[in-house]
Amino acid sequence: MKNQELAKIFNDMARFLEMEAVAFKPYAYQRAAISLEALQEDVGDIYLKGGIKALMEIPGIGKAISDHIEEYLKTGKVKQHEKFKKQLPIELDDLVRVEGMGAKKARALYQKLGVKNLKDLEKVAKAHKIAPLFGFGEKTEKNILQGLEFLKRDKGRFLLGDIMPRVKEIYEKLENFNQVKKISVAGSVRRQKETIGDVDFLIVAKNPKKVMDFFVKFDSVEKVWGKGGTKASIRIKDGFDIDLRVVPERSYGSALQYFTGSKEHNIATRRIAIGKGLKLSEYGVFRGSKMIAGKTEEEVYGAIGLPWMAPEIRENDGEIEAALKENLPKLVELKEIKGDLHCHSNWGGIEERDSIEKMCEKAIELGYEYIGISDHTEFLKIEQGLTGKQLLKQKEYIKKLNEKFRERNTNFKILHGCETNILNDGSVDIKDEILEKLDYVIAGVHSSMKMPKKEMTDRLIKAMKNSNIDIISHPTGRLIGRRDEYQLDFDKILDSAKETGTILEINSSPYRLDLNGFNIRRAKERGVKMIINTDSHRKEQLNLMEYGIGQARRGWAEKADIINTLPVEELMDFFKN
DNA sequence: GCCGTTTTCGGCCCGACTGTTTTCAGTCG
Numbered sequence: 001m002k003n004q005e006l007a008k009i010f011n012d013m014a015r016f017l018e019m020e021a022v023a024f025k026p027y028a029y030q031r032a033a034i035s036l037e038a039l040q041e042d043v044g045d046i047y048l049k050g051g052i053k054a055l056m057e058i059p060g061i062g063k064a065i066s067d068h069i070e071e072y073l074k075t076g077k078v079k080q081h082e083k084f085k086k087q088l089p090i091e092l093d094d095l096v097r098v099e100g101m102g103a104k105k106a107r108a109l110y111q112k113l114g115v116k117n118l119k120d121l122e123k124v125a126k127a128h129k130i131a132p133l134f135g136f137g138e139k140t141e142k143n144i145l146q147g148l149e150f151l152k153r154d155k156g157r158f159l160l161g162d163i164m165p166r167v168k169e170i171y172e173k174l175e176n177f178n179q180v181k182k183i184s185v186a187g188s189v190r191r192q193k194e195t196i197g198d199v200d201f202l203i204v205a206k207n208p209k210k211v212m213d214f215f216v217k218f219d220s221v222e223k224v225w226g227k228g229g230t231k232a233s234i235r236i237k238d239g240f241d242i243d244l245r246v247v248p249e250r251s252y253g254s255a256l257q258y259f260t261g262s263k264e265h266n267i268a269t270r271r272i273a274i275g276k277g278l279k280l281s282e283y284g285v286f287r288g289s290k291m292i293a294g295k296t297e298e299e300v301y302g303a304i305g306l307p308w309m310a311p312e313i314r315e316n317d318g319e320i321e322a323a324l325k326e327n328l329p330k331l332v333e334l335k336e337i338k339g340d341l342h343c344h345s346n347w348g349g350i351e352e353r354d355s356i357e358k359m360c361e362k363a364i365e366l367g368y369e370y371i372g373i374s375d376h377t378e379f380l381k382i383e384q385g386l387t388g389k390q391l392l393k394q395k396e397y398i399k400k401l402n403e404k405f406r407e408r409n410t411n412f413k414i415l416h417g418c419e420t421n422i423l424n425d426g427s428v429d430i431k432d433e434i435l436e437k438l439d440y441v442i443a444g445v446h447s448s449m450k451m452p453k454k455e456m457t458d459r460l461i462k463a464m465k466n467s468n469i470d471i472i473s474h475p476t477g478r479l480i481g482r483r484d485e486y487q488l489d490f491d492k493i494l495d496s497a498k499e500t501g502t503i504l505e506i507n508s509s510p511y512r513l514d515l516n517g518f519n520i521r522r523a524k525e526r527g528v529k530m531i532i533n534t535d536s537h538r539k540e541q542l543n544l545m546e547y548g549i550g551q552a553r554r555g556w557a558e559k560a561d562i563i564n565t566l567p568v569e570e571l572m573d574f575f576k577n
Numbered sequence: 578g579c580c581g582t583t584t585t586c587g588g589c590c591c592g593a594c595t596g597t598t599t600t601c602a603g604t605c606g
Contacts (some may be wrong), residue, residue: 022578229594
C-alpha cells in the first residue's frame, strides 16, 4: 500500500507551501493527504484499474495531485517534493511533532541557526540560542525543550480499549463536580475509533472558570498545555492528552457535533450549511446573525436538512449521501446482543482462566440468554488445547449444567463449541465425527501466518467448505499496531463465506477488532453474516463486547447482519442449516 | 490545488489560546 507514503509526501508538501506562505494550496495538499490516509483501497490498485481518471474520483484529489500520484507510482518519487526538500533540507515532519512547532518556526530556526532535525533543535535549545531570536523568547525555548522530552516518551496513538477505563474514571470525576451541568466525551473516542490520539470532553457549566481550575489540578496532570476561559488542554501521566471545552447550553449540540468530528464529516456538513445560506460552527447554525439551532445535535442536523447520524459513521465516507437519500442504516446496539459464542474456560488446565460456571455467571449478569464455550483445541499446545476426547467429556459436563439451569427455571443456556485450528492445508485439528457432535464450531488461523496470498486464501476457503465449521474467528489475523493482516484475497473470502453460509467473526478484543469497520462494511454489502464475540479468556473480558459493537457500528452493521442478536432457537437453526 | 443544490471562477471551516513582534502571527484541533 502506497497510500500512507503518499499521504506523508503530500503532508510534507503542504508544510513547505505553508512556509512559503502560499495561499490555499497547503490546505488542498493537506486534504489530499487526509483523504489518502483514510482510503482503505490501495491507491496503486485504483490507478491500475482506472488510471488518472479513477484517482481524480478520490475526494480532495484533482488533476495536479493525481499526476503526482502517477509519478510516484511509476518512479517512487515526486519531483516537486524533491525540489522542496532540496530548497529546505530539513526533517520537517519530525520537527513539527514537537508541540508548538509548526512549519514557520521550523523554517526560521533553519535559516537562523541551521536546525535541520530534532537533534539540532535540542542542541540549540539547550545552548539558549533560541530565546534571543526575533519572534521567539524564553517561554518558547522552554516549551521546545519540554516538547522534545515528551516526544522521546511518546507512545503514539493509544488503543481505545487501553484508555477507556481511564476515560470513564475522568468522566465520572468531572460529572460529579458540582459545577458541571452536562458532560459528554467527543472526538474519536465517541466515534469508537480503534486508536485514539487524544480525548475530548465537552461540558456545560454553571461557572466555566471553576471547571477549568478543577480540571487542570487533577492528580494525574503532567503538563498543562493551555488554559483559557472555555478551553483547557492537559497531558496526564498515562501519556495521553485531554482537551476540555466549556460551551454555553444553547450551543451544546453544535459543539458536540463539531468536536465529535471527524474533521472530514465537519467540512462536509459545513459545506451543506453554506449551500443553504447558513453558517454552521461549534456555536450553532446561523442565518446571518440569527441563531436557528444549536442546543441538541438532532436540532443542528435538522437545521441543515439532515437526520441525526450516529457518531461511529461520521467519517464522510458515504453517510451524508445516505442521509440525504434517507437511507441511513439502523446500527446494531449492545442491548440487542443475546450471547457471546467465543469464550474460553479453564478446561485446558490454565489457572488464570475462569470456570465455565464463572463465565456463565458473568454472562447472566450481562443479561445474555446464552453463552458459547469454545476452548482451544489440541494443536495449540501453548493454550493447552483440548483433545477430541476431552471435548466429548466437556460436552457431558455442559449438558449437566444446562439441566441445572432448567431445574432452576433459569432462562439461560450454554452452547458447546470449540475453536479449532486451521492447519496449513486448510484442514482442522479435530476430527469431523467429533465436530458434528458440538452445537457449533469456530475455526481460526493460529499458525503459519506469513503464507503467500493465494495459499492463505485457499487455506481459509477450504476450512469454510467444511460443513461442520460455522464461524471463522479473527478472520484477517491483525493485531493493531503490532501485526499486519494475513495476505488474503478478502473478496474471495467473502464470496466463499456467502456461498458456504460461514459466519465471519467480529472479534471484540481491543488488540484485534477483527474484522475491522471497513471489512465489516464490505461483508455487509455482500450479505455475509457476522457474529460479535469477545474471545474472553477470563470472565471480565466478556465486557469487551462494547468494542466489537463499536467496530460493527463503524462498519454500518445492523441487527440483521449480526447473528448473536438472535434468540437461541433461531441461532441453533441457523447453525443446522 | 480543489470544487460545484449559487458557481467552471472565486471561494476555500473557523475559533481559542499562547507568546511575543504590544496588536497579531503561529499553532492547534
